[in-house]
Amino acid sequence: MSKLNIFFIILIVVAYAVWKLLDYWALPNTFTILLILLTALCGALWCYYRFAVFPKRKRQIARLEQRSGKTLSDEEKAKIEPISESGEFLSSLFPVLAFILILRSFIFEPFQIPSGSMEPTLRVGDFLLVEKYAYGIKDPVFQNTIIETGKPQRGDIIVFKAPLEPNVDYIKRVVGLPGDKIQYNEANRHITITYAKDGRECTENCLTKEFDYGTPQEDLEFNIIVGQDRNGMPVYSSDHPLKLVEKGDVEHQIHWDPQPPNATYMYNNYRLQDNYVTEWVVPEGEYFVMGDNRNHSADSRFWGFVPEKNIVGKASYIWLSLDKKQNEFPTGIRFNRMFSKIQ
Incomplete structure (x- = not known):
């Protein structure tokens, strides 16, 4: 089992535990609170990678290519400032979660x-x-x-x-x-x-x-x-x-x-x-x-x-x-x- 799969399972277990804790406290908008927390976590990682890690990686790749005089392959680029699979997975969820949060909070909410x-x-x-x-x-x-x-x-x-x-x-x-x-x-x-x-x-x-x-x-x-x-x-x-x-x-x-x-x-x-x-x-x-x-x-x-x-x-x-x-x-x-x- 890959590290990403293990992380994903842990994430689901933690989210479920938080959901049940909020339910135990009988708080309104339990799902919304959980969605906000998850969106904030993914958003923080997305911003960190986009505005800190990726620019730093880009500068290092440019520096190495200038020194070596050749273009680095995708495999060689991936070894520079590598990003964990779990972190990359969570950051990729941010746009989707943000869209769902805005839609569900301010426009439409499903009800059964x-x-x-x-x-x-x-x-x-x-x-x-x-x-x-x-x-x-x-x-x-x-x-x-x-x-x-x-x-x-x-x-x-x-x-x-x-x-x-x-x-x-x-x-x-x-x-x-x-x-x-x-x-x-x-x-x-x-x-x-x-x-x-x-x-x-x-x-x-x-x-x-x-x-x-x-x-x-x-x-x-x-x-x-x-x-x-x-x-x-x-x-x-x-x-x-x-x-x-x-x-x-x-x-x-x-x-x-x-x-x-x-x-x-x-x-x-x-x-x-x-x-x-x-x-x-x-x-x-x-x-x-x-x-x-x-x-x-x-x-x-x-x-x-x-x-x-x-x-x-x-x-x-x-x-x-x-x-x-x-x-x-x-x-x-x-x-x-x-x-x-x-x-």
């Missing part, structure tokens, strides 16, 4: 749908492109906004750091903006919004809108998850969810169960209007999000609001869709979903 909380809009096995620049250019580690480019709008599907688990990415649809008053009727599962004024809760001359809903129809493509087995695999019932169109600030499809469950007792930060209607007022700088699979989504109803700083970007396109179920291996490719825009 891990669960059915956004069905039927997004399915398990969908691979997405997330626009990192949609809501501002942010530093890749601490997520502080450097350049403002826009704000999330009602109906946008966003990827964000889970408020209770900042090392985990969630994906949901924006329902309420700062200052909005969201009412959710547990009996008929309808949403009503009283729109904010200048980012604050409206108290007079308010605009209130109740979303419109189409006729629910059984969606035979899906089965309702009723629990997990001993191995953590989802258990499906023979029942199918109902699919219907929700018309609010945007028009899109949603799922809900045939029978409305009463989950009010698990809600967070809400006001109880009556036995069925719960209400939230979105704080300044935060957002209220929900999954399109209304009865199978852990969202703002349960754990609260999403701070603007936690937002990673806007989900824009499906670039690959594997035909699979949650925690199972794929059985094919859904070609009809590939390269489609997310609504």
